[in-house]
Amino acid sequence: MCVSIIDQLIQIKKSADSNDIVNMLDEFTVYSRLSKIPALSDISKSPALKKQLPLLSKAIEGDIYCLSLYMVAANIIGYLGYDIPETIATHIDNTPDSLKQKLIIAQENTIRVDYRSLDMYQHDSMRDTITAIYIHKPEDETRIVILTRSGKQQRIFQGSYIESEETDDQNNPSNVYQKARSLRYEDDHLRIKIDNYSIQGNNAYFFAKVKINRVGYRMMLDNQYRLVFKADQSASNDFTIELDISAMNRINMAKSEPKEFIATLAQIINESGVIE
Amino acid sequence: MKKLDAIPHEVLEHIQSEHERALAKVLTGETAIAKLPARIVQMRILRPNQDLSSIETVVAPPVHVYIAKDRVIDNTLLTTASIRYVLPYTGKPFPYGHIFSSSGYVCLGSIFVPSVVSIYNPQQPLETLFLHNDRNTGHGGASITLTEQIISDVRDLLAHHNIRFTSDVERTFVSQQNILRNDALWILSADIVRQIPDILVATDIMEHIFRIVFRATKNKKGD
Numbered sequence: 238m239c240v241s242i243i244d245q246l247i248q249i250k251k252s253a254d255s256n257d258i259v260n261m262l263d264e265f266t267v268y269s270r271l272s273k274i275p276a277l278s279d280i281s282k283s284p285a286l287k288k289q290l291p292l293l294s295k296a297i298e299g300d301i302y303c304l305s306l307y308m309v310a311a312n313i314i315g316y317l318g319y320d321i322p323e324t325i326a327t328h329i330d331n332t333p334d335s336l337k338q339k340l341i342i343a344q345e346n347t348i349r350v351d352y353r354s355l356d357m358y359q360h361d362s363m364r365d366t367i368t369a370i371y372i373h374k375p376e377d378e379t380r381i382v383i384l385t386r387s388g389k390q391q392r393i394f395q396g397s398y399i400e401s402e403e404t405d406d407q408n409n410p411s412n413v414y415q416k417a418r419s420l421r422y423e424d425d426h427l428r429i430k431i432d433n434y435s436i437q438g439n440n441a442y443f444f445a446k447v448k449i450n451r452v453g454y455r456m457m458l459d460n461q462y463r464l465v466f467k468a469d470q471s472a473s474n475d476f477t478i479e480l481d482i483s484a485m486n487r488i489n490m491a492k493s494e495p496k497e498f499i500a501t502l503a504q505i506i507n508e509s510g511v512i513e
Numbered sequence: 514m515k516k517l518d519a520i521p522h523e524v525l526e527h528i529q530s531e532h533e534r535a536l537a538k539v540l541t542g543e544t545a546i547a548k549l550p551a552r553i554v555q556m557r558i559l560r561p562n563q564d565l566s567s568i569e570t571v572v573a574p575p576v577h578v579y580i581a582k583d584r585v586i587d588n589t590l591l592t593t594a595s596i597r598y599v600l601p602y603t604g605k606p607f608p609y610g611h612i613f614s615s616s617g618y619v620c621l622g623s624i625f626v627p628s629v630v631s632i633y634n635p636q637q638p639l640e641t642l643f644l645h646n647d648r649n650t651g652h653g654g655a656s657i658t659l660t661e662q663i664i665s666d667v668r669d670l671l672a673h674h675n676i677r678f679t680s681d682v683e684r685t686f687v688s689q690q691n692i693l694r695n696d697a698l699w700i701l702s703a704d705i706v707r708q709i710p711d712i713l714v715a716t717d718i719m720e721h722i723f724r725i726v727f728r729a730t731k732n733k734k735g736d
Contacts, residue, residue: 442552
């Protein structure tokens, strides 16, 4: 059946409120895994794959809407640093010119995606609009893509940063306090970094970053006289250190002097036996 | 390719600071020196039909602490007068007695707040106000008012968590009045902390309530 561009655009408009960009990305993820099996490497030759990956298979067949979704998804995949499976890339590269022309019209009129830099993302006001988050960490770099939707407006926030302990520019006078404002402690097996804490003792929030035996944790001092450690990575275990009255008194005595405060915390962690 | 349900803490911290650096550079010449999440604090509150106030454990809303770039003394101290407290949900001044509702600076009034604090303790003046909490909104003009819709949304949230409105909350958490004057939000918070032993869970529930209360306030006509 021959479907006109107008019919296709109407169909696309009807679908425009869906989460099909995310669905297409999900299908990419599934296909990347399955395509390693030789019998499943080519969607066009596998009825089972066509059923499981409807958007991707329609894109290969030349469906304008799915091709538009593919272009957006491919951009995200490429930005994150992943490869598009070769079998798919070959199919798409072979798209006839007449279809490519329709594709341009479809993208301009229906897939309303607005690309933004990650530093324009504001979590407090946008967290409820998030539809998907993708993060890839090739070596020291962290690449992030956040997809949001507000009504028909879809936004893609993209950005990356290099992991570094010392990110403050010491030569920049406007950043003069940046370095100073981090309290730091370091010995062979323990590192602590504190940007702020409550001198009144309201420290039941993750006010410190700690590295113990090279494993990262966030640390808080709760109202049950415990130091609570939450691991940065799910592979590591969270744990707590119960504080006796002596330890609490030492912390209370030290809290008005920031350097003594962090040194006392380090001493208590060292004494607790959690460091191998 | 891995899809995540939430932005990891360390990534969020980085991108938030990127955003704020960009904003500060362009708009204000200020920098956020601390971004404190919703957390339990000690606060003086007065319950209905009580003559005396008492210090209780409550959950305070998150706060961003801003300072002007040139207000750091010897890289280690801040003058209280240079600190501005902002509610992150709205980007507006933190609503509390003795905090100017127009700017977020501390209105000292008759409460003793140290004039200089360490840059590691920028929340000290605000938490000093929590301990004194005299409900005097004449100093600074702060205000929080509720609508019936907000109250209904908070009730629904609490019902979902099997938490009841206590009689003190029933009496104070009402619409069309400035609830900073009757400690309604803090009484609600203290009663949730009493009912939920896990402070992280209690804090998370209160964080949802703050979002209901303050986002709705922000969206009020004319606000």
